[in-house]
Amino acid sequence: MIDYAVARHNMVENQLRPNQIDDPRVLDAMGEIPRELFVPKALRGVAYSDEDLDLGQGRFLIEPLALAKLIQAASPRSEDVALVVGDVTGYAAAVLSRLVATVFLLVPPAVATEPVETLLSELGCDNVVLRQGDAMAGHPAQAPYDLILLAGSVPSIPSALIDQLAENGRLVAVVEHGRSGKVTVARKVNGAVGRLTPFDARIFRLPGFKVEAGFQF
Incomplete structure (x- = not known):
């Protein structure tokens, strides 16, 4: 029988710490949230592996290190x-819920929200609010946001999401560059947006994202 608490500890010590994840709050959050509960029972044995997990129907659970890099950045x-x-599983939102005041989790209309809401409630993630909608359009009803996290890679960052950033807000995503990708931090300062690329990362493409015609970021 797998001791998931040990697996979670090993993930932090063997995957995250050796790869420049050194924010104690991020490490604590990743070490607390039971990743195995966010995957089907058949995949729980590999829940802490260092790769994206294919959940079927074009859905994935982002690998631990890539998520930690995004959140720390x-x-x-x-x-x-x-x-x-x-984040169709709610895992990234659960981790982030330990670090911020409120998390709005935007999922596609086809995703059943009740199982995700139930799990998040059981874990005490009462500051996570689920909403359904189009990923590229974001959720303008609750904008602006201090932080926007894209839990997967995208060919470019949609302008609609940039528009939903608050002053001094940060958007983090893995932006694709050929066969590789860059953890990209877009920050809005005095209405202008600059970006940094502190890490390399390669993770699955988020469904529904495409390059906007005539727009480059």
């Missing part, structure tokens, strides 16, 4: 209001 603050896009 976003510099989450306890007072932040965050939007998470592309």
